[in-house]
Amino acid sequence: MRIRTHLGQWPSPAIRWRLCSTLPQSIEANDLIILHRDTLTEDADQHEPSQFAAAAGVLTVTAETITLRLGGTVHPLAGERSDDWLAAFAAFLECGFMPPDALVLAHAWREPHRLEGNAWPIDYANFPRVLGLDAMRPSVPFAACPWQLGLYPVVASAAWVERLLELGVKTLQLRAKTLEHATLQAEIKRAVQAARHHHAQLFINDHWQLAIEAGAYGVHLGQEDLQTAQLQTIANAGLRLGLSTHGYYEMLVACHLRPSYIALGAVFATTTKSMPTAPQGLTRLAHYVQLLKKQVPLVAIGGIDQAVLADVLATGVGSAAVVRAITEASDLPKAVATLQHAFVRNLDLVE
CATH class of the missing domain: 3.20.20.70 (Aldolase class I)
Incomplete structure:
Protein backbone atom coordinates (compact mmCIF):
# COMPACT_ATOMS: atom_id res chain seq x y z
CA MET A 1 0.00 0.00 0.00
CA ARG A 2 2.92 2.36 0.62
CA ILE A 3 3.95 2.09 -3.03
CA ARG A 4 0.38 2.12 -4.32
CA THR A 5 -0.34 5.45 -2.63
CA HIS A 6 2.52 7.06 -4.58
CA LEU A 7 1.10 6.07 -7.97
CA GLY A 8 -2.01 8.23 -8.13
CA GLN A 9 -5.62 7.39 -8.92
CA TRP A 10 -6.25 4.45 -11.23
CA PRO A 11 -9.46 2.56 -12.07
CA SER A 12 -10.01 -0.75 -10.29
CA PRO A 13 -8.33 -3.58 -12.18
CA ALA A 14 -10.50 -5.76 -14.40
CA ILE A 15 -8.68 -8.86 -13.11
CA ARG A 16 -7.79 -9.54 -9.48
CA TRP A 17 -4.48 -11.41 -9.49
CA ARG A 18 -3.36 -13.50 -6.52
CA LEU A 19 0.38 -13.57 -5.82
CA CYS A 20 1.48 -16.94 -4.42
CA SER A 21 4.94 -17.19 -2.87
CA THR A 22 4.36 -20.91 -2.31
CA LEU A 23 2.40 -23.41 -4.36
CA PRO A 24 -1.28 -23.16 -3.38
CA GLN A 25 -3.40 -26.24 -2.69
CA SER A 26 -5.67 -25.26 -5.56
CA ILE A 27 -4.34 -23.33 -8.53
CA GLU A 28 -6.71 -20.76 -9.99
CA ALA A 29 -6.65 -19.03 -13.38
CA ASN A 30 -5.67 -15.66 -11.90
CA ASP A 31 -2.86 -16.97 -9.70
CA LEU A 32 0.68 -15.73 -10.24
CA ILE A 33 3.02 -18.28 -8.68
CA ILE A 34 6.47 -17.06 -7.69
CA LEU A 35 9.31 -19.59 -7.81
CA HIS A 36 12.71 -18.55 -6.48
CA ARG A 37 15.24 -20.74 -8.26
CA ASP A 38 17.89 -20.22 -5.64
CA THR A 39 15.59 -21.14 -2.74
CA LEU A 40 13.27 -23.83 -4.10
CA THR A 41 12.53 -26.71 -1.76
CA GLU A 42 13.08 -30.24 -2.98
CA ASP A 43 9.32 -30.77 -3.25
CA ALA A 44 8.66 -27.54 -5.12
CA ASP A 45 11.53 -28.20 -7.49
CA GLN A 46 9.55 -31.13 -8.92
CA HIS A 47 6.92 -28.69 -10.21
CA GLU A 48 8.29 -27.32 -13.46
CA PRO A 49 6.44 -24.20 -14.63
CA SER A 50 5.18 -26.01 -17.75
CA GLN A 51 3.11 -28.33 -15.56
CA PHE A 52 0.81 -25.59 -14.31
CA ALA A 53 1.46 -22.56 -16.52
CA ALA A 54 -1.73 -23.29 -18.45
CA ALA A 55 -3.75 -22.81 -15.28
CA ALA A 56 -1.88 -19.78 -13.92
CA GLY A 57 1.03 -17.43 -14.42
CA VAL A 58 4.46 -18.44 -13.17
CA LEU A 59 7.34 -16.11 -12.27
CA THR A 60 10.69 -17.87 -12.09
CA VAL A 61 13.04 -15.57 -10.17
CA THR A 62 16.82 -15.67 -10.05
CA ALA A 63 19.31 -13.04 -8.93
CA GLU A 64 19.72 -11.84 -12.53
CA THR A 65 16.43 -12.56 -14.28
CA ILE A 66 12.67 -12.95 -13.88
CA THR A 67 10.79 -15.05 -16.42
CA LEU A 68 7.01 -14.75 -16.54
CA ARG A 69 5.07 -17.56 -18.20
CA LEU A 70 1.48 -16.56 -18.83
CA GLY A 71 -1.10 -17.87 -21.27
CA GLY A 72 1.44 -19.95 -23.15
CA THR A 73 3.76 -16.96 -23.69
CA VAL A 74 7.16 -16.45 -22.08
CA HIS A 75 8.31 -13.00 -20.99
CA PRO A 76 12.01 -13.09 -19.93
CA LEU A 77 13.43 -9.95 -18.29
CA ALA A 78 16.86 -9.08 -16.97
CA GLY A 79 18.02 -6.01 -15.12
CA GLU A 80 18.60 -4.40 -11.75
CA ARG A 81 15.60 -4.27 -9.44
CA SER A 82 14.98 -2.83 -6.01
CA ASP A 83 14.44 -4.91 -2.90
CA ASP A 84 10.74 -4.06 -2.91
CA TRP A 85 10.14 -5.08 -6.54
CA LEU A 86 7.52 -7.64 -5.49
CA ALA A 87 5.51 -5.04 -3.60
CA ALA A 88 5.82 -2.75 -6.62
CA PHE A 89 4.62 -5.61 -8.86
CA ALA A 90 1.52 -6.00 -6.70
CA ALA A 91 0.93 -2.23 -6.76
CA PHE A 92 1.10 -2.01 -10.55
CA LEU A 93 -1.25 -4.98 -10.89
CA GLU A 94 -3.63 -3.08 -8.61
CA CYS A 95 -3.35 -0.13 -11.02
CA GLY A 96 -4.79 -2.36 -13.73
CA PHE A 97 -1.65 -3.28 -15.66
CA MET A 98 -1.43 -6.80 -17.05
CA PRO A 99 1.34 -8.94 -15.51
CA PRO A 100 4.02 -8.46 -18.23
CA ASP A 101 3.68 -4.67 -18.04
CA ALA A 102 3.39 -4.65 -14.24
CA LEU A 103 6.59 -6.71 -14.05
CA VAL A 104 8.44 -4.26 -16.31
CA LEU A 105 7.33 -1.38 -14.09
CA ALA A 106 8.28 -3.30 -10.96
CA HIS A 107 11.82 -3.64 -12.31
CA ALA A 108 11.94 0.10 -12.99
CA TRP A 109 10.41 1.15 -9.67
CA ARG A 110 12.60 3.33 -7.48
CA GLU A 111 11.67 5.25 -4.36
CA PRO A 112 10.15 8.66 -5.23
CA HIS A 113 13.03 10.68 -3.79
CA ARG A 114 15.30 9.03 -6.33
CA LEU A 115 13.06 10.27 -9.12
CA GLU A 116 13.04 13.93 -8.07
CA GLY A 117 9.59 13.63 -6.55
CA ASN A 118 7.95 11.70 -9.42
CA ALA A 119 7.00 8.23 -8.27
CA TRP A 120 6.15 6.93 -11.72
CA PRO A 121 9.02 5.10 -13.50
CA ILE A 122 10.06 7.32 -16.41
CA ASP A 123 13.85 6.90 -16.49
CA TYR A 124 14.58 4.53 -19.37
CA ALA A 125 17.93 3.58 -17.82
CA ASN A 126 16.06 1.90 -14.93
CA PHE A 127 13.97 -0.33 -17.17
CA PRO A 128 14.87 -3.99 -17.74
CA ARG A 129 15.75 -5.59 -21.06
CA VAL A 130 13.85 -8.37 -22.77
CA LEU A 131 16.03 -11.43 -23.33
CA GLY A 132 16.21 -13.47 -26.54
CA LEU A 133 15.81 -10.65 -29.06
CA ASP A 134 19.35 -10.30 -30.38
CA ALA A 135 18.81 -12.73 -33.27
CA MET A 136 15.88 -10.63 -34.49
CA ARG A 137 17.66 -7.28 -34.33
CA PRO A 138 19.10 -6.04 -37.65
CA SER A 139 22.79 -5.26 -37.72
CA VAL A 140 22.04 -1.61 -38.51
CA PRO A 141 19.15 0.59 -37.32
CA PHE A 142 16.24 1.15 -39.63
CA ALA A 143 16.24 4.33 -41.68
CA ALA A 144 15.09 7.36 -39.73
CA CYS A 145 11.83 9.21 -40.22
CA PRO A 146 10.81 12.70 -39.00
CA TRP A 147 10.41 13.02 -35.22
CA GLN A 148 7.07 14.77 -35.74
CA LEU A 149 5.14 12.69 -38.28
Missing part, protein backbone atom coordinates in the same frame (compact mmCIF):
# COMPACT_ATOMS: atom_id res chain seq x y z
CA GLY A 150 2.01 14.77 -37.77
CA LEU A 151 -1.42 13.70 -39.01
CA TYR A 152 -1.23 10.03 -40.00
CA PRO A 153 -4.34 8.67 -41.79
CA VAL A 154 -4.63 4.90 -42.15
CA VAL A 155 -6.68 3.96 -45.22
CA ALA A 156 -7.61 0.83 -47.14
CA SER A 157 -7.01 1.73 -50.81
CA ALA A 158 -4.72 3.56 -53.21
CA ALA A 159 -7.67 5.76 -54.18
CA TRP A 160 -7.90 6.99 -50.57
CA VAL A 161 -4.14 7.60 -50.53
CA GLU A 162 -4.44 9.71 -53.68
CA ARG A 163 -7.36 11.75 -52.32
CA LEU A 164 -5.48 12.58 -49.12
CA LEU A 165 -2.27 13.44 -50.93
CA GLU A 166 -4.19 15.97 -53.00
CA LEU A 167 -5.37 17.53 -49.74
CA GLY A 168 -1.81 17.97 -48.49
CA VAL A 169 -1.42 14.96 -46.17
CA LYS A 170 2.25 13.95 -45.96
CA THR A 171 2.21 10.81 -43.80
CA LEU A 172 -0.11 7.90 -44.59
CA GLN A 173 -0.50 4.16 -44.16
CA LEU A 174 -2.07 1.76 -46.63
CA ARG A 175 -3.75 -1.03 -44.67
CA ALA A 176 -5.39 -3.38 -47.17
CA LYS A 177 -6.26 -6.67 -45.47
CA THR A 178 -8.59 -8.59 -47.79
CA LEU A 179 -7.28 -8.15 -51.34
CA GLU A 180 -6.01 -10.97 -53.53
CA HIS A 181 -2.26 -10.93 -54.20
CA ALA A 182 -2.33 -9.46 -57.70
CA THR A 183 -4.81 -6.74 -56.74
CA LEU A 184 -2.88 -5.96 -53.57
CA GLN A 185 0.37 -5.73 -55.51
CA ALA A 186 -1.20 -3.27 -57.93
CA GLU A 187 -2.71 -1.19 -55.09
CA ILE A 188 0.62 -0.90 -53.29
CA LYS A 189 2.45 0.04 -56.48
CA ARG A 190 -0.17 2.70 -57.31
CA ALA A 191 -0.11 4.14 -53.79
CA VAL A 192 3.70 4.23 -53.64
CA GLN A 193 3.91 6.02 -56.98
CA ALA A 194 1.38 8.62 -55.84
CA ALA A 195 3.20 9.21 -52.55
CA ARG A 196 6.52 9.59 -54.34
CA HIS A 197 4.98 12.15 -56.71
CA HIS A 198 3.78 14.20 -53.72
CA HIS A 199 7.02 13.73 -51.74
CA ALA A 200 5.00 12.04 -48.98
CA GLN A 201 5.77 9.27 -46.49
CA LEU A 202 3.71 6.15 -47.18
CA PHE A 203 3.91 3.12 -44.90
CA ILE A 204 2.54 -0.24 -46.03
CA ASN A 205 0.84 -2.31 -43.34
CA ASP A 206 2.08 -5.91 -42.99
CA HIS A 207 3.04 -6.64 -46.62
CA TRP A 208 6.73 -5.93 -46.32
CA GLN A 209 7.81 -8.00 -49.35
CA LEU A 210 5.49 -6.06 -51.66
CA ALA A 211 6.53 -2.80 -49.98
CA ILE A 212 10.19 -3.53 -50.80
CA GLU A 213 9.28 -4.53 -54.33
CA ALA A 214 7.37 -1.27 -54.87
CA GLY A 215 10.04 0.90 -53.23
CA ALA A 216 7.80 2.16 -50.43
CA TYR A 217 8.96 4.67 -47.84
CA GLY A 218 8.30 2.24 -45.01
CA VAL A 219 6.31 -0.62 -43.53
CA HIS A 220 4.25 -0.95 -40.38
CA LEU A 221 4.18 -4.24 -38.48
CA GLY A 222 2.38 -5.58 -35.44
CA GLN A 223 4.08 -7.47 -32.64
CA GLU A 224 2.64 -10.71 -34.03
CA ASP A 225 4.56 -10.12 -37.28
CA LEU A 226 7.98 -10.07 -35.62
CA GLN A 227 8.35 -13.85 -35.67
CA THR A 228 7.89 -14.09 -39.44
CA ALA A 229 9.03 -10.81 -40.99
CA GLN A 230 12.64 -10.62 -42.16
CA LEU A 231 13.67 -7.46 -40.35
CA GLN A 232 17.23 -7.52 -41.69
CA THR A 233 15.90 -7.64 -45.26
CA ILE A 234 13.62 -4.67 -44.58
CA ALA A 235 16.48 -2.69 -43.05
CA ASN A 236 18.85 -3.58 -45.91
CA ALA A 237 16.27 -2.31 -48.40
CA GLY A 238 16.33 1.08 -46.68
CA LEU A 239 12.68 1.04 -45.64
CA ARG A 240 11.52 2.66 -42.42
CA LEU A 241 9.83 0.44 -39.87
CA GLY A 242 6.93 1.32 -37.61
CA LEU A 243 5.99 -1.11 -34.83
CA SER A 244 2.74 -1.40 -32.89
CA THR A 245 2.85 -1.66 -29.10
CA HIS A 246 0.15 -2.13 -26.48
CA GLY A 247 2.05 -1.66 -23.24
CA TYR A 248 5.43 -1.47 -21.54
CA TYR A 249 6.66 -4.97 -22.34
CA GLU A 250 6.00 -4.58 -26.06
CA MET A 251 7.66 -1.15 -25.97
CA LEU A 252 10.85 -2.74 -24.65
CA VAL A 253 10.70 -5.33 -27.43
CA ALA A 254 10.21 -2.62 -30.02
CA CYS A 255 12.97 -0.35 -28.68
CA HIS A 256 15.47 -3.20 -28.78
CA LEU A 257 14.80 -3.62 -32.50
CA ARG A 258 15.48 0.10 -33.19
CA PRO A 259 12.47 0.89 -35.40
CA SER A 260 11.86 4.20 -37.16
CA TYR A 261 8.83 4.90 -34.98
CA ILE A 262 6.70 3.21 -32.33
CA ALA A 263 2.89 3.28 -32.32
CA LEU A 264 1.22 3.49 -28.89
CA GLY A 265 -2.32 2.20 -28.55
CA ALA A 266 -5.06 1.67 -28.67
CA VAL A 267 -5.57 4.96 -26.84
CA PHE A 268 -9.36 4.73 -27.05
CA ALA A 269 -11.80 2.01 -28.03
CA THR A 270 -11.85 1.37 -31.77
CA THR A 271 -14.04 -0.63 -34.13
CA THR A 272 -11.60 -0.70 -37.03
CA LYS A 273 -9.80 -3.82 -35.79
CA SER A 274 -9.80 -6.32 -32.93
CA MET A 275 -7.41 -5.16 -30.20
CA PRO A 276 -5.45 -7.51 -27.89
CA THR A 277 -5.70 -5.14 -24.93
CA ALA A 278 -8.16 -2.75 -23.34
CA PRO A 279 -7.93 0.94 -24.34
CA GLN A 280 -4.85 2.57 -22.81
CA GLY A 281 -6.34 6.00 -22.10
CA LEU A 282 -4.67 9.39 -21.91
CA THR A 283 -2.95 8.89 -18.54
CA ARG A 284 -1.09 5.82 -19.72
CA LEU A 285 -0.29 7.48 -23.03
CA ALA A 286 1.24 10.45 -21.19
CA HIS A 287 3.45 8.10 -19.14
CA TYR A 288 4.50 6.23 -22.29
CA VAL A 289 5.48 9.49 -23.96
CA GLN A 290 7.47 10.60 -20.91
CA LEU A 291 9.44 7.37 -21.07
CA LEU A 292 10.08 7.16 -24.81
CA LYS A 293 10.00 10.71 -26.16
CA LYS A 294 13.81 10.89 -26.28
CA GLN A 295 14.21 7.34 -27.58
CA VAL A 296 12.17 7.17 -30.80
CA PRO A 297 9.43 9.02 -32.73
CA LEU A 298 5.98 8.17 -31.36
CA VAL A 299 2.54 7.74 -32.93
CA ALA A 300 -0.67 7.54 -30.90
CA ILE A 301 -3.32 5.31 -32.46
CA GLY A 302 -6.77 3.99 -31.72
CA GLY A 303 -10.13 5.77 -31.61
CA ILE A 304 -8.64 9.23 -32.17
CA ASP A 305 -10.84 11.88 -33.77
CA GLN A 306 -11.24 15.64 -33.83
CA ALA A 307 -12.93 15.69 -30.42
CA VAL A 308 -9.96 14.15 -28.58
CA LEU A 309 -7.00 15.05 -30.78
CA ALA A 310 -6.00 18.13 -28.76
CA ASP A 311 -5.90 16.06 -25.56
CA VAL A 312 -3.84 13.37 -27.30
CA LEU A 313 -1.31 15.90 -28.59
CA ALA A 314 -1.09 17.51 -25.15
CA THR A 315 0.68 14.36 -23.94
CA GLY A 316 3.66 15.31 -26.12
CA VAL A 317 3.25 12.59 -28.73
CA GLY A 318 4.48 13.72 -32.15
CA SER A 319 1.88 12.05 -34.33
CA ALA A 320 -1.62 10.61 -34.23
CA ALA A 321 -3.00 7.95 -36.56
CA VAL A 322 -6.65 8.37 -37.56
CA VAL A 323 -9.07 6.18 -39.48
CA ARG A 324 -12.76 6.95 -39.11
CA ALA A 325 -12.08 10.65 -38.51
CA ILE A 326 -11.05 10.62 -42.18
CA THR A 327 -12.94 7.78 -43.85
CA GLU A 328 -16.32 8.65 -42.29
CA ALA A 329 -16.02 12.42 -42.64
CA SER A 330 -19.00 14.07 -44.33
CA ASP A 331 -16.73 16.86 -45.60
CA LEU A 332 -13.29 15.38 -46.25
CA PRO A 333 -11.38 18.59 -47.09
CA LYS A 334 -12.75 20.30 -43.98
CA ALA A 335 -11.93 17.27 -41.79
CA VAL A 336 -8.35 17.13 -43.04
CA ALA A 337 -7.87 20.88 -42.61
CA THR A 338 -9.28 20.80 -39.07
CA LEU A 339 -7.10 17.88 -38.03
CA GLN A 340 -4.01 19.43 -39.61
CA HIS A 341 -4.71 22.70 -37.79
CA ALA A 342 -4.71 20.87 -34.44
CA PHE A 343 -1.11 19.81 -35.07
CA VAL A 344 -0.07 23.34 -36.08
CA ARG A 345 -1.76 24.81 -33.01
CA ASN A 346 -0.11 22.22 -30.75
CA LEU A 347 3.35 23.07 -32.13
CA ASP A 348 2.67 26.76 -31.51
CA LEU A 349 1.71 26.00 -27.89
CA VAL A 350 4.85 23.90 -27.37
CA GLU A 351 7.12 26.58 -28.80
